[in-house]
Amino acid sequence: MDFPSGSGGSGEPPDPSQTSGGSVRATGGSVVTPPPPLSRYESQKRRDWNTFLQYLKNHKPPLTLSRCSGAHVIEFLKYLDQFGKTKVHANDCPYFGHPNPPAPCVCPLKQAWGSLDALIGRLRAAYEENGGQPESNPFGARAVRIYLREVKDSQAKARGIPYEKKKRKRAGGGGSTSGATTTAENPSVDGGGGEGGGGIIGTSEVAPVTSTV
Numbered sequence: 443m444d445f446p447s448g449s450g451g452s453g454e455p456p457d458p459s460q461t462s463g464g465s466v467r468a469t470g471g472s473v474v475t476p477p478p479p480l481s482r483y484e485s486q487k488r489r490d491w492n493t494f495l496q497y498l499k500n501h502k503p504p505l506t507l508s509r510c511s512g513a514h515v516i517e518f519l520k521y522l523d524q525f526g527k528t529k530v531h532a533n534d535c536p537y538f539g540h541p542n543p544p545a546p547c548v549c550p551l552k553q554a555w556g557s558l559d560a561l562i563g564r565l566r567a568a569y570e571e572n573g574g575q576p577e578s579n580p581f582g583a584r585a586v587r588i589y590l591r592e593v594k595d596s597q598a599k600a601r602g603i604p605y606e607k608k609k610r611k612r613a614g615g616g617g618s619t620s621g622a623t624t625t626a627e628n629p630s631v632d633g634g635g636g637e638g639g640g641g642i643i644g645t646s647e648v649a650p651v652t653s654t655v
């Protein structure tokens with residue numbers, strides 16, 4: 443739906459939101475002002491969204507966005523585990539609960555909870571930016587929230603990493619004063635949020651392309 447605004451005459455004022463500094467508009471209309479570079483978050487969000495759409499396309503049976511539910515979103519998150527880089531020890535692994543195991547083990551690599559949590563946030567925003575209704579947003583579904591919480595709890599145990607802040611007893615801390623609000627929810631996860639900055643799937647492709655030279 444982008445009509446060329448060439449049929450002029452209605453006298454619209456220039457859009458003030460487009461003042462991105464120094465976009466010179468020459469007469470003749472053939473000047474293309476490049477869009478401002480996307481922020482890291484925005485481009486990551488776009489990549490994630492495309493990944494999800496691709497996933498729907500390849501889904502068997504085929505799935506459309508409008509029929510997508512929280513259960514499908516969870517399925518998607520599980521599917522992403524194959525691209526994960528975070529060792530999550532099984533219950534019977536001797537290193538279960540060890541943050542720094544002394545030797546390798548055969549436990550699978552998965553997506554870290556922090557990555558999934560951030561991903562869902564981006565996809566939830568992307569869904570609504572692409573015309574989805576907030577009340578039908580599958581990424582905001584209760585089931586997804588519950589799933590994420592379960593992942594968080596089980597990974598915290600398996601990896602021996604407390605996502606929840608351990609409350610240190612402060613000497614003389616006067617109860618529930620305002621001091622606690624600044625350090626809201628900042629889990630001490632390393633390797634959680636952005637693993638190397640490549641996002642969940644690194645190369646924006648759904649299919650794992652083996653590009654070994």
Ligand SMILES: [Zn+2]
Pocket residue numbers: 530531532535536537538547548549
């Ligand atoms: Zn293990």
